[in-house]
Amino acid sequence: MATITVYDCATGEQTVREMTEEENAVRIEALHNAEEETKAREKERVDAQNGRQKLLDLGLSEDEVTALVGPAPVEPEEPPAV
Amino acid sequence: MANQNYALIGHAHQNSWTSSMAMTNLQNVQVFNDDGQHSATTTYANFPGYRFVGKIFLDATVSQFSTSHINFYIYSTSNYDTYYTYSSPSTQVYSNTLVQSGNYTGGNGYTYIPIGEGFYPSKYAGGGSWDWGSDVTDVDGNTVSSDSPRRGVWTNFVIDAYFQNVNKQSTVKIKTAAATNGFSTSTTDTSESYSGRYYHGGGGSNNYYRLDDVYLTTSYNFRGDLFCYRIGTGNWVGGS
Numbered sequence: 001m002a003t004i005t006v007y008d009c010a011t012g013e014q015t016v017r018e019m020t021e022e023e024n025a026v027r028i029e030a031l032h033n034a035e036e037e038t039k040a041r042e043k044e045r046v047d048a049q050n051g052r053q054k055l056l057d058l059g060l061s062e063d064e065v066t067a068l069v070g071p072a073p074v075e076p077e078e079p080p081a082v
Numbered sequence: 083m084a085n086q087n088y089a090l091i092g093h094a095h096q097n098s099w100t101s102s103m104a105m106t107n108l109q110n111v112q113v114f115n116d117d118g119q120h121s122a123t124t125t126y127a128n129f130p131g132y133r134f135v136g137k138i139f140l141d142a143t144v145s146q147f148s149t150s151h152i153n154f155y156i157y158s159t160s161n162y163d164t165y166y167t168y169s170s171p172s173t174q175v176y177s178n179t180l181v182q183s184g185n186y187t188g189g190n191g192y193t194y195i196p197i198g199e200g201f202y203p204s205k206y207a208g209g210g211s212w213d214w215g216s217d218v219t220d221v222d223g224n225t226v227s228s229d230s231p232r233r234g235v236w237t238n239f240v241i242d243a244y245f246q247n248v249n250k251q252s253t254v255k256i257k258t259a260a261a262t263n264g265f266s267t268s269t270t271d272t273s274e275s276y277s278g279r280y281y282h283g284g285g286g287s288n289n290y291y292r293l294d295d296v297y298l299t300t301s302y303n304f305r306g307d308l309f310c311y312r313i314g315t316g317n318w319v320g321g322s
Contacts, residue, residue: 003100004299005102006105008106010111027153027297034150
């Protein structure tokens with residue numbers, strides 16, 4: 001089980017213990033949700049990029065496409081490879 | 083001590099690995115005024131805000147690190163807020179990038195905010211070492227080994243939470259920053275490539291608000307410090 005450091009502001013005491021099942025379930029659920037949201041955002045970015053490219057393929061200029069749909073989506077920056 | 087509007091009510095210091103850090107009983111703290119005798123309960127009328135300040139060192143390498151694996155929780159026994167978060171990671175100055183699309187309605191329980199996009203893994207070699215190639219000597223003459231945590235990357239953050247009514251300030255505001263001087267394993271100089279991340283975001287407002295506990299959780303081990311301040315409307319000082 002994952003550990004958690006708990007500081008009780010009412011008593012000023014700090015303890016380190018294993019997470020309760022509820023705490024760990026919440027933690028895991030949030031991790032799962034965050035991963036899903038990350039995937040969803042990436043899909044939105046790719047869809048926007050693809051849509052933009054289709055407009056460009058129709059003959060519109062970059063400025064015209066930007067005027068219509070806004071600036072090109074920014075690709076997230078990954079940490080450098082090691 | 084001069085009057086000030088920020089009262090420190092808690093400091094969690096964790097120097098061994100843990101995977102989560104929490105501050106509890108945020109509603110059950112008393113703050114003393116200048117004479118040290120009278121106290122004020124930290125009601126939202128007197129203390130409408132919280133500030134959480136921290137720095138953490140993640141036991142993760144660049145290749146192991148995922149930005150979706152770091153979350154900041156709020157636990158409420160009354161109501162928490164509905165919010166979206168916007169962020170401007172990397173070098174984008176102005177952003178309307180919706181980072182979190184979740185919509186959290188009020189009620190008892192947990193809510194969370196993914197904040198990992200502004201955090202950096204503290205190690206950069208895939209084998210679990212952030213080996214900088216050789217030992218160096220610090221300003222006090224101490225030898226700092228190539229894999230010392232002192233040469234890893236720490237992420238600093240500030241998270242503010244405000245009690246607000248609808249259509250006022252956002253309830254939660256987040257700022258993070260992490261930077262490193264380089265990712266090369268072969269040099270110890272200070273002129274190589276550098277890298278960093280920051281994040282700012284926040285949002286939401288609610289007529290009902292209660293913040294009981296907060297959690298910082300990850301999929302990794304980490305260590306570090308977490309401070310909690312109450313943001314007061316008057317000249318309250320100190321903490322219990």
